[in-house]
Every structure is written in C-alpha cells, then in structure tokens.
Amino acid sequence: MLDIDISRKCYPDRGGRKHVALADLRLQVQTGEFVCVVGPSGCGKSTLLNVVGGLDSDVTGRVILDGQPPQGGIGFMFQEPRLMPWLTVLENVLLxxxxxxxxPARARDLLQAMELGDVFDAYPGRLSGGMQRRVALARAFVIEPRLLLMDEPFVSLDAPTADRLRAMLVNLWRRCNSTVLFVTHDLREALALGDRVCFMSGAPGRVVLEWSTGLTGPRSPNDAAVLALQRELLERYPELLAGLPDHTNNENDWEVRADA
Amino acid sequence: MTGKAERAGRDTAALRLAAAPVGPRVRRFWHGGDAGVRLASLLVFVVLWHVLAVVLQSNSLPLPLTVFGRVVDETLSLAMPYHLGITLTRVVIAFAAAMVIGTVIGIAMGHWRKLDLFLDGWLVLGLNVPALVTIILCYVWFGLNDTAAIIAVAINKIPTVIVTVREGARAVDPRLMQVASAYRLPRWRTLSRVYLPQLYPYLMAAARTGLSLIWKIVLVVELLGRSNGIGFQLNVFFQFFDIAGILAYTLVFAAIVLVVEAFVLRPLERRLTRWRG
Incomplete structure (x- = not known):
C-alpha cells in the first residue's frame, strides 16, 4: 500500500517568495489500485508525483510504500517521453x-506487444510522438514496477493515439498488478482509467474529494458510462471542478483539446 | 587562400545543385569523392612548393624531394622515430592529464555556481597567461625534467578544457537527469549512459582544440628545456641552418596530426554522434 502524508511542501516562486505547493495532503492507494489525481493547473499535481517518486525530498511529511520509504521498483512516466536520444529504443528500455x-527478453516482449518490434535499433529522434510514448511506457513496465507514477503522460497526443496508449497501459497494469498514481487535469481521462479519482484543491493542493468510479473493464473517455459519471460529478460539485476543463457541452471537444 | 576556399565552396555548391535533379547515385559519387578532393589538395600543395623552390633556388626552401629524402634518412638512422616517440609520449600524457583535470573542474564549475564564481578569476588568468611564462616558471620551480615539461603543457591546456566542458555541464538537461533519479539508476550508469553522452560534443571540441594546442606547446617546451624530442631537434637544426631537417620533422609531425584526425578523432566523433543520423 502507498501511504502519502504531506504536511507541507514549499518552494521559492519566480520572485523568490515562498510558495506553498502542497499542504495537509493525505492519500492512500491500495496495492494494485489505479488512482487518478485530478486538479486544476498549478495545484501541485506534478509536485506531488515528484515527492512520491523521490525526485524532491525537501518536504515535511512522509511517503510510505509497503511499510517503508520507497526504494526501487518505481516506474515514472513524465509529460514528455524523456528518452535518451543517443540510445536505441531497446537500449532506452534496458537502461x-x-x-x-x-x-532483455522482457523488454523485447514489451516492445513487441506495443507494436515496436521493428524499431528496436532505431533512435528516438526518428520515431513519432506516439511511438516515443510507447517506448516510455515499455521503459516504465520493464522493471515490473510495484508503483507506477504517471504525470499526464498522454497529453498533447491526438485522440486515437492517446486512446490506444491508454488501452496498452490498462493491459500492462492488469498484467503487472502495479499500484498506479496517475495525474491528469482531464476529468474524463481520469474516469476512463481510474478505480478511484482524487480531486485536488487549488494551491496549496490537498485532496478534497475521493470518488470510486465503480466502473470495470476497459473503457474509453467517450463511453456513455464515463460521460454520465462526468455529468453527475459536475452537477454535484460544480465549484470543486470549476478549474478543470469543461467537457459538458460538446462530446468531441476532448479530441479538439487533445490535438491542441 | 580565403577567396580560393570561398570559390571552391561555391563550385562545390554549384556541382551539388547541378547533380541534385540527376538522382541519388550522382550525389553519392560526389560524397564518395571527398577523399579524392583531399588528396588533390595535398598534391597541389606539393606541386606549388616544388615550383616555388625551383623558382627561388634558395637554401632556405629545399625541394620537396630533398625533404622527403631527409625524412627517409632520419627514419633509417632511427633518430626520427626516437625523437618522435619521446614527443608523442609527452603529448599523450599532457593531453590525457589536461582532459581529465579540465573535465572534472569544468563539470564542477558548471554545476556549482559558488565554485564557478570562486574559480572564474583564476580561469581568466589561466587563459591569458602566455604559454612561455608558464613553461619558464615550471622549469624554474620543478627543474629541467619531464615532469616540469608535462605540467607546463597541461597547465596551458587545462583552462580551455574547463571553459568548454563548463558550457557542456551548464547545458545538461535536468529532465533527463530526473529520469535517472526516478528509476534509481546506479551512479556509474547515470554517468556513463545519461550524463556523459550530453557532454560528448563539448568533450570532442575540447579534445580537438586541445590536441592542436598541445602539439605546439610541447615543441616549445622541448626547445626550451629538454635534450630530446622534436622541439629539441628543431633547435639543433636551427643552429646549423638545416632547413631540410626542420621541414622533414615538420612534415612527419603534420602527417601524424592528419592521421590522428582521420583515424581517431573523426571516427570517434561519428560513433558518438551516430544517433543524430
């Protein structure tokens, strides 16, 4: 189980003043659970992942994974693929x-499963954005992570590519039984992926609402159940979700935004 | 020379333009002809030298054949291999020392701003003190020995390595370093697979300029305070006004520089930048 208890996380803003990014943030994620964290821009979602992933240790609070501070076995997917341009696809995964x-065998299997079997020896600069994300996804799963942290990994992809990647992610997650903490500002994406969705307040960020989706099986952000759940949430908590992108008017605007 | 180079550049560009519509095979031919162009350039140089020597008929400029003959004599007498070996050893040691020390300090200065501020003044001093001063001081302080010679050469080179590598260290992408931290990569793996590859272009630049600088300084160091090596030999030839000897050693030296560039530096660079396609 992942147990997050952050009393306070500050960092200096551009003017050098102290900015409180997170305060009194408590969150528990069961082993094998897929939890999405949703919140408006600047609410500290990425900061939260950085703290949990050990990239930022200047924090008052604690993060416990299976009874101890996280050591290894953590996969991390960033907003950009962040592949090493001088390593081939296979070398990036094996890194x-x-x-x-x-x-090596696992890496090859993963890449094959992601339809990257014919670009093992290609350099990332020659791949499309979608293919680079798939390599990053393979890299995250090659270590069979106990915990997988994902920071809006499918942002700025076109809708069909993002959908395909989400399906791949869900498949791998089911196979590995990893605990996933997935950050996004896209409510529909969160409802399509997560067992549970946690909503963060504006800065200083803390969890203000947890919502079990109750949805099972693979689903797309445009499925009727997801849209219904989204409508219900927006009706019940209009102020809470005020900072999130509004998808209620047009069912296709998700695609438009994702292309932007 | 510059005008000629510009014209040659324009000509090559014109050839490329003309070749473009014909297809890739023609373009490959011109690329494949690079070695031919280099060889032609060398031949033209030798021919020009020959013509000039014939016209001037002066002891100060012997014919190319005379110089080549001298190279053969010096090689057969083993004098040239001996002095060349000594000089090359000094070059290699001074180069390696300058690269290692300069890289370590450059990385440190690129990372820690306080250290950068602290050492920046020294660096400017190091960059601007004339090589001759360092050489003389090293001989005075450490004696007329090889250690002093190598220290003097390295001291002249280290500041330029630092400046180049510092730029590289400042340009290291923190987002890629975060990947290494997130996946808890061991230090050595982070250094060799994530960090250093970002520095390679800067290290290559430092190595290139470094080698050319070190060649020159080693000769001065040998001329001033050693009793062997090419610098020493050149001094002896100078005393006897032996121009053929001077040119023979210069030629061999130049040949070695070209060989190192063609068979070490360029292949290494191609290997390191293969991913750029």
Missing part, C-alpha cells in the same frame, strides 16, 4: 532494467 538477466 532502467539493471543487471536482471531476464530483462
């Missing part, structure tokens, strides 16, 4: 796998 003798 994080350590000396595990079974890793």
């Amino acid at each position: 994080v796998a350590g000396d595990d003798p079974t890793a």
